[in-house]
Amino acid sequence: MAILHPTPPAATPPPNSPARERYCAVREQALAELHAFEALDRARVRPWQLDRLSEQVAYARRESPFYRRQFAEAAPPDGSDGEKLLAALPFTTKKDLRDGYPLGLIAAPLTSLARYGESTGSTGSPTSSAITYRDWVRGNVSTEQSVGHRYGPGDTVFVAIPYELSFAAYDVDRALETVGATVVGVGILSAVCPIERTARMIAALRPAGIVCSPTRALRLFDLLTEMGHDPAALGVRTVLYVGETCSPAKLAKISRMWQAELVPAYGTTETNSLALSCGHGRAHLTEDRHLFEVLDPLTAAPLADGTTGELVVTTLVAEAMPLLRYRTGDLVSIAPEPCPCGSVRRTVRHHGRASDRLLVDGRPIDRLDLEEAVLSVPGTGLYYAAGIRDERLHIRVECAGRAARQVCTDIADGVEARFGAAATVTEVDRATVGRAMDRMLKPGNLTLEDLEAAR
Known part of the structure; x- marks a missing residue:
């Protein structure tokens, strides 16, 4: 039998290659935008967001089939007064996304899309989402800044969240890789890597961190204990928890069991990351890319910071899929006081879904x-x-x-x-x-x- 010559691995693009130049240019611009936003004082954040709101509404009205129809029926007011513009915008709902499946809310040419994803459909028909390369890198540099507070070269991190149809797992995966960590992408509910195998690998590789839901961290602890291991002695410093909300009592139990810090990240299928943790472990809203409102779930009346209500999200710089006043169905509260880390971005706590x-x-x-x-x-x-x-x-x-x-x-x-x-x-x-x-x-x-x- 002839021995086939193996295909050589793809080389890293040389510094002057078009792909390398493209990535570096988009990344540098995204980092500059993020740092410029962080340099604002809090009083400047809202005017900055409202300026971009006017641009995003004009873009959505021009390029999105869904919003073209919306505004043909009721055009928004002049964008010169951002607050009036925001208040006059109709809500976008989960039903709108389902009715527009799969591409009805896409505003960019299909040839410019870098990623397409869908929700699990566990609570109804799936919804779709898409991002351009610029959307992707903008989000990724924010995630990179967040995970860089805890991981770096020499750290092994397990990513135990779904990779299928998801942006989040790949976002965290790439960010960890960029800060120099070793990534173990185990996913969940996989025939190749069931949770028992994940537990055995954690015992063997002794990672510095695990990215998973809080309940998955509990299950992994149980399995490791049943296998005769002391999970607290395996070296896990941080559990980055995503995918579900968690009470302080449950978080405290998980932290004590693993002898690890638990830090949150929060997002949705339609928007990817919406809040990322700082060095103090608090989840900061991605206010450089989204405008956030907290409204009464029944009356849609605005609620003050510190009050629990429904999170409503408006994208500010999205190219592929702009969303205007999207009702997430998630209950949150935004802290009224600044974070000790000094970031201008406010912090949020996720309380679960209103439907729950x-x-x-x-x-x-x-x-x-x-x-x-x-x-x-x-x-x-x-x-x-x-x-x-x-x-x-x-x-x-x-x-x-x-x-x-x-x-x-x-x-x-x-x-x-x-x-x-x-x-x-x-x-x-x-x-x-x-x-x-x-x-x-x-x-x-x-x-x-x-x-x-x-x-």
């Missing part, structure tokens, strides 16, 4: 607040699930360290005192939770139905 609220006797309960109330009770373990059955709140929780009956009673009493809602609380064993989570793309969304299916 549980309605008990006509009163909404945020899942994040419920998680805090449950997992802060002494004797609770790491996992819980909640739902409504027969118009009553039902909670299943792992119990550890105290008698389960007493733990469940304490949770029920605490929930009634805090939310005015009676709850039925029962124990669930960790093995059942593990079986349920290993089949889930987003294990932080664990439900009563998931637990029943895993019995």
Whole structure:
């Protein structure tokens, strides 16, 4: 049998190659834009954003099929007054994105698109998104600045979030590579690299960091412990958590278990990164690329910083897919005080999705607040699930360290005192939770139905 000559690996583009020149030019411009924004004082941020809002609205109106139709029916006012322009813009909704699938909201020529992605479709029909090369590099330099606070040459970092149809995993992957870290792209729910293999590799390679959801970090801890390892002794310094929100009680438990710092990043399929952490571990809004509003989910009235409401996002410099007043459906609160790191960009806390609220006797309960109330009770373990059955709140929780009956009673009493809602609380064993989570793309969304299916 003839031996084929192996194809030589592609060489790094020489310094004077068109590809290299293109990347360097776009990257340098993106870094200059980011540093110029960071040099603003807070009073200058809003006028700076409103100037770009006028340009983005004009671009969307001219180039996006969706917004051309929107503005044909109701043209926006003159862009000279940015605040009036913003308030007059109609909202863009998830339904608009689904109706426009796959390319109805694309404003750039298809030949200029660098990446195309879609949502998981776990909560309905998928939505699509696309970015140009300039969009991609602009976002990537921001991610690079963020991960550079914690990782560098000599650090191995596992990226355990979905690579399929996603921008986020590749964004973090490339940023880590740029700052000099060694990247292990394991993804999740992969037949090639199931979570058990990821755990074994973590034990063997002893990484400095893991990028995953908080619940995935818990599951990895369990598996490593079952394999006879002490996860806290493996050298993980930082867990960069994405993909789900998390209560302070749960974060504290994960941090203690791993003996690691947990830092957040937040984004959406349609926008990629919206908040990235600084050296102090706080998530800063990408206000150089997006204008953010926090509105009452029911009335759409503006809410003050520090108040929890729905995040509404307007892109400011997007080429491929401009979005005007996009209702994310996510509940957030923006901190009213500046961050000690000195960045001009405000910090945000993600509280979950508005649709995840549980309605008990006509009163909404945020899942994040419920998680805090449950997992802060002494004797609770790491996992819980909640739902409504027969118009009553039902909670299943792992119990550890105290008698389960007493733990469940304490949770029920605490929930009634805090939310005015009676709850039925029962124990669930960790093995059942593990079986349920290993089949889930987003294990932080664990439900009563998931637990029943895993019995």
